[in-house]
Amino acid sequence: MQKDKHMRNGTSLLLLAAIALAGAACLTALGAGTANAAALEPTDSGAPSAIVMFPVGDKPNPKGAAMKPAVFNHLNHEKKIENCETCHHTGDPVACSTCHTVEGKAEGNFITLERAMHATNIAKRAKGNTPVSCVSCHEQQTKERRECAGCHAIVTPKRDSAWCATCHNVTPSMTPEQMQKGINGTLLPGDNEALAAETVLAQKPVTPVSPMLAPLKVVIDSLADKYEGSNFTHRRHLTSLIEGIKDDKLAQAFHNQPELLCATCHHRSPLSLTPPKCGSCHAKEIDKVNPGRPNLMAAYHLQCMGCHKGMNVARPRDTDCTTCHKAAPKSAD
């Protein structure tokens, strides 16, 4: 027990230090960013550091009506994934749109560009390399990595326009002519890389909300009956979430609003520093109109245990009730 306490103190000290360091790093990074603008670090493979992926199609498209192009940071992905054949699944490092066009063509088994980038649940190939899409690989990350799997075990991000815009984010300075050329596949590689570099350099990682703005502890006792209320260490939980994904580029790219990390527990309401209480929606008794909505007790337990299970937090076990809330002193029973 004594040791445990020490550990905890140590952790919080470490955390504070880490936050300070992170702040300092942010400042220096900003400075560095301005110093060598308009140039990205080159890749080891010699591929462009970032490219714009245009919705290349075979059919004439005189008005250039298409999805806003996505910018692919080849450098970041190359650093994370050792095997090029994960994405270049044929073994030939060509552009995706060589085989997968908007309409699909025979070389790509008529798998359209949209499917090639977004398909999930990809059937395992009997022989050879099973291809992955952007979305399927990212989903796999969120399900397999401990620091992600807690939240992502209980929430699936909404596929709304903000979610699309995370990747479909080419710089607004792209001209319609460039878009036209990109769709036709006639844009010069140099122009493409310039557009991509401009987009990537304009991106600033969003700093998550400071844990100091969040309450230190939250006493959850609206249901206290057989057990006493639970002293939920709110700030500690938030800090550990932020810590877990601190240096991760994928997490940074997708958690692009300061309060987004709050939205696992404080779900289904607009992002805010003062979100509604759980009991605002979750009634103590099951809601007859919404039988699928858990009652308040279940809502607490589902969130807590769901995240802990996803993160493989071994302690406390789900059935150790008194670890989180002490047993209430019993009257004669």
Add this chain to the structure above:
Amino acid sequence: MKRRTFLTILGSAGVVSALGTAKVAQAGPHTFPYYADSYGVLHDTTRCIGCRKCEEACNKVNHLPKPKKPFSDLTVCDTTRRTSEYQWTVVNKYKVNGKDVFRKLQCFHCNDPACASACFAKCFSKHPNGAVHYDGSQCVGCRYCMIACPFYVPGFQYDEAFDPLVQKCTFCEPLLQEGKLPGCVQACPKDALTFGRRSDLLRVARARMADNPGKYVNYIYGETDAGGTAWMVLSPAVGQAAAAIPADDAPLAGDELKQLGLNTHLGNRPMGELTYGALGAVPMIVAFWPVLFGGAYAISKRREAMYKAEKDEKIKEAHEDVAAAVDAAVRKIEETQGPGAADTARRAMTEALKARETECKCHGEDK
């Protein structure tokens, strides 16, 4: 008509009538009515943590005897238990692709219960609220229901010397009538048991599958199994790569439902449909065959009686002929030989006739 032909016709008529009644039973309305607004419970095994609060609540609200091991002892989940007469619900731990998954067992409250189809005392009935109700007042203790149940749910009070009854989950009908939830549902701290109209629960289940891709096996156990049940089960989809599967469980790999102890081979028709045809014919046979055979017996009896009456009349006529002949003969004797001789002759003839009649009677009829 010859006796043999008559019997042949009678026999074939009987067989035809029996077949006819059986056919009526097959097509007839022996299945239970579908109650559109009936209630049910959705058991989400991905949420169940095996805390046994449901068992405890069930024991309490139904005033069942306290078990030997307390409900706080969670090791009992490790052994696969069945529901019994004093444990109407049990939580078992299963290994699904190497991971622990808990599942609560209780009466599934079938839409068309097999126990009811097997019970000849009509103790079981499906209520419009969804519960399969057991009324023990007519129970003879045959335990056919226990054999019929595809889920092995009903238990029998073997320890009761007088009037032992079958016992099983009641869906907490008394509580439902008070507007309360079943004991187990109230007690579940994780909403692993969701109460609602069965039709709503199916939608809730599908929504959960859609909201959490890859979390559930795409199958609502009880939606159609055994003709559909009021209590339904969602099973977790557990990736096999993540788990080391013991060699002896290898045949079950990938079949999460089977590993969770759920029988997926019950078919989608009610169990009772297998026997409704044959069993439905029994009352018809019991009602109709006595009439048929009784009628045939009555007809043959009547024919016998008519034949006898005809015979008697003929005999009577013959008697009258003889009497007339005797009279004529006696009158002739009186005319020719005088009244004394006539008297003697009449007496002699009457005696002779009487003697002959008695002789006939002695030989008698068939009786």
